[in-house]
Amino acid sequence: MEKIIEIENLSKSFGEVKAVKNISFSVEKGSLFSFLGVNGAGKSTTISMLCGLLTPDFGTINVCGQSSEKVKDKIGVVFQSSVLDMPLSVYDNLKYRASFYGITGERFQKRLNELSGLLDMGEILNRPVGKLSGGQRRKADIARALFHSPSLLILDEPTTGLDPQTRKTLWQVIEDLRREGLTVLLTTHYMEEAADSDHIVIIDSGEIIAEGTPLELKNKYTKDTVTLYGVDEKDVKKLGLPYIFDDSYCKLFIENTSKAAELIGNNRELFVDFEITKGKMDDVFLAVTGKELHGGVSR
Amino acid sequence: MNTLMYITLRNVKMFFRDKGMFFTSLITPLILLVLYATFLSNVYRDAFTSGIPDFIKFDEKLINGTVASQLLSSLLAVSCITVAFCSNLLSVQDKANKTVNDMLISPLKSSKLALGYYIATFFITVIVCLVTTAVGFIYVYSVGWYLSFSDVLLILADVLLLSLLGASLSSVVSFFLSTQGQMSAVSAIISAGYGFICGAYMPMSQFPEGLRDALSFLPFTYGTSLLRNHCMNGAFEEMKNIGVPNEAVASLKDSVDCNIYFADTAVGTDVMLFVLIASVVVFTVIYVLLNVFSKKIKK
Numbered sequence: 001m002e003k004i005i006e007i008e009n010l011s012k013s014f015g016e017v018k019a020v021k022n023i024s025f026s027v028e029k030g031s032l033f034s035f036l037g038v039n040g041a042g043k044s045t046t047i048s049m050l051c052g053l054l055t056p057d058f059g060t061i062n063v064c065g066q067s068s069e070k071v072k073d074k075i076g077v078v079f080q081s082s083v084l085d086m087p088l089s090v091y092d093n094l095k096y097r098a099s100f101y102g103i104t105g106e107r108f109q110k111r112l113n114e115l116s117g118l119l120d121m122g123e124i125l126n127r128p129v130g131k132l133s134g135g136q137r138r139k140a141d142i143a144r145a146l147f148h149s150p151s152l153l154i155l156d157e158p159t160t161g162l163d164p165q166t167r168k169t170l171w172q173v174i175e176d177l178r179r180e181g182l183t184v185l186l187t188t189h190y191m192e193e194a195a196d197s198d199h200i201v202i203i204d205s206g207e208i209i210a211e212g213t214p215l216e217l218k219n220k221y222t223k224d225t226v227t228l229y230g231v232d233e234k235d236v237k238k239l240g241l242p243y244i245f246d247d248s249y250c251k252l253f254i255e256n257t258s259k260a261a262e263l264i265g266n267n268r269e270l271f272v273d274f275e276i277t278k279g280k281m282d283d284v285f286l287a288v289t290g291k292e293l294h295g296g297v298s299r
Numbered sequence: 300m301n302t303l304m305y306i307t308l309r310n311v312k313m314f315f316r317d318k319g320m321f322f323t324s325l326i327t328p329l330i331l332l333v334l335y336a337t338f339l340s341n342v343y344r345d346a347f348t349s350g351i352p353d354f355i356k357f358d359e360k361l362i363n364g365t366v367a368s369q370l371l372s373s374l375l376a377v378s379c380i381t382v383a384f385c386s387n388l389l390s391v392q393d394k395a396n397k398t399v400n401d402m403l404i405s406p407l408k409s410s411k412l413a414l415g416y417y418i419a420t421f422f423i424t425v426i427v428c429l430v431t432t433a434v435g436f437i438y439v440y441s442v443g444w445y446l447s448f449s450d451v452l453l454i455l456a457d458v459l460l461l462s463l464l465g466a467s468l469s470s471v472v473s474f475f476l477s478t479q480g481q482m483s484a485v486s487a488i489i490s491a492g493y494g495f496i497c498g499a500y501m502p503m504s505q506f507p508e509g510l511r512d513a514l515s516f517l518p519f520t521y522g523t524s525l526l527r528n529h530c531m532n533g534a535f536e537e538m539k540n541i542g543v544p545n546e547a548v549a550s551l552k553d554s555v556d557c558n559i560y561f562a563d564t565a566v567g568t569d570v571m572l573f574v575l576i577a578s579v580v581v582f583t584v585i586y587v588l589l590n591v592f593s594k595k596i597k598k
Binding site: 095097144 | 302306309406
């Protein structure tokens with residue numbers, strides 16, 4: 001698979017603080033790549049270096065085979081907080097930003113029509129960004145990031161503060177774009193969003209502490225849960241596994257899915273009404289970092 | 300070139316759309332108008348009449364025209380600098396709210412970005428100050444017009460030159476600012492203090508000698524004096540025509556800073572002009588060097 005980002009031995013310090021410590025990873029073209037970590041873990045510093053806003057102390061960053069400084073027109077970024085000009089209309093914001101990429105006149109109008117249709121933002125084009133709702137502003141941010149048709153879209157916590165409906169709409173748009181081959185690098189606090197990724201990197205204190213597909217991470221760092229209904233606690237106890245018993249159900253914690261299947265096969269009479277649930281990304285994050293993510297703040 | 304035009308347009312539009320920034324820029328001229336309306340005009344009127352021998356009949360229109368011309372010169376001397384500072388605060392605001400990151404991730408060159416702020420600041424200052432000049436001319440016309448066509452042209456040229464001085468100086472100062480707090484502090488200092496140090500609120504001739512000597516090293520002193528010479532030239536010529544002795548006129552000129560002395564040597568308007576042009580060149584070169592070196596340090 002072709003790599004769109006290749007980062008090797010990247011380090012960055014701010015005075016005595018080592019924000020990023022010798023990290024290496026790559027992102028496959030067309031994939032959804034998630035970068036997880038609590039606030040201060042080093043995500044934003046890494047992304048700033050990737051965008052060319054910060055210069056690394058050590059290491060290399062290649063985007064599309066070249067230094068990221070040279071391929072700025074291939075990268076689109078949706079920042080954590082909107083960086084559009086609040087007093088100006090969405091139209092003006094897009095017009096001025098598009099000019100930075102040499103997109104003016106008819107080319108601008110054509111692309112504006114495309115994005116306006118894709119993001120359903122015809123009604124907000126002439127309204128000042130400062131007067132838009134959070135969801136509408138996010139649409140404008142995404143339109144700005146996509147205006148120059150980048151190959152790589154970086155989303156820095158794009159859905160923070162949005163209502164579930166708007167979050168869903170935005171993810172639908174991102175999914176549509178991915179089908180057209182766009183690579184998406186995501187940082188998020190919402191573990192369920194990361195669960196749909198092709199690859200996840202978890203960073204803590206500037207170091208990569210875990211990476212893999214969601215399935216690999218779940219298998220490695222979490223247990224499966226088998227929930228049984230309509231059973232007696234004494235029958236469950238005989239299995240010799242950790243469990244939580246409640247009046248209406250019993251939860252058994254099992255190493256992995258194959259062991260769960262084996263257990264069910266050996267105890268047919270007990271496993272009549274049941275369901276198997278894999279560990280969640282929250283559990284992975286907790287297991288790997290020892291921290292829970294609540295709005296980006298570790299607990 | 301196209302990109303530079305767009306970034307400049309964006310900056311100009313931002314200034315006029317941002318009500319806070321726009322009205323802040325008008326605070327100093329408003330202070331000046333209030334000062335004149337409440338007591339300064341009477342003080343100067345008394346000063347003028349007391350300096351004229353009793354046997355000369357002094358037309359009320361000439362007194363009013365002289366005071367109005369002085370007000371106009373003070374208003375323009377202050378506005379050209381304070382409006383430039385307020386306008387250039389956009390560059391600080393962009394840094395403070397990270398909008399500049401959205402520009403730096405694009406292929407827009409940082410040199411164009413810096414030039415865009417400089418040119419926009421100049422344009423905004425010229426627009427606001429030319430409107431102020433027009434309003435000032437209407438006021439002077441209504442109370443006593445003694446300006447010749449060449450005086451008008453020279454005043455307009457002074458406004459352009461002082462706007463350029465304001466743009467270059469404010470660009471250098473704004474380069475070092477990056478937070479809202481710094482921005483507010485500089486804005487407050489310039490708005491409140493500049494009127495005093497340039498001799499707009501009160502002629503420098505009334506300052507203690509030490510302070511006057513110190514201010515003679517500042518280029519703004521010559522900007523105010525140049526404008527005052529051109530604004531009041533017609534009124535002084537009229538005084539000579541009606542028989543006011545040259546010594547009395549010279550004394551009046553001294554009292555309103557039309558005559559400025561550097562180490563007891565009278566400074567002619569040609570030297571004032573040279574000082575202002577040289578200052579523009581020096582501040583512009585400093586601004587360019589700051590941008591060049593900061594880029595190298597970053598790399």
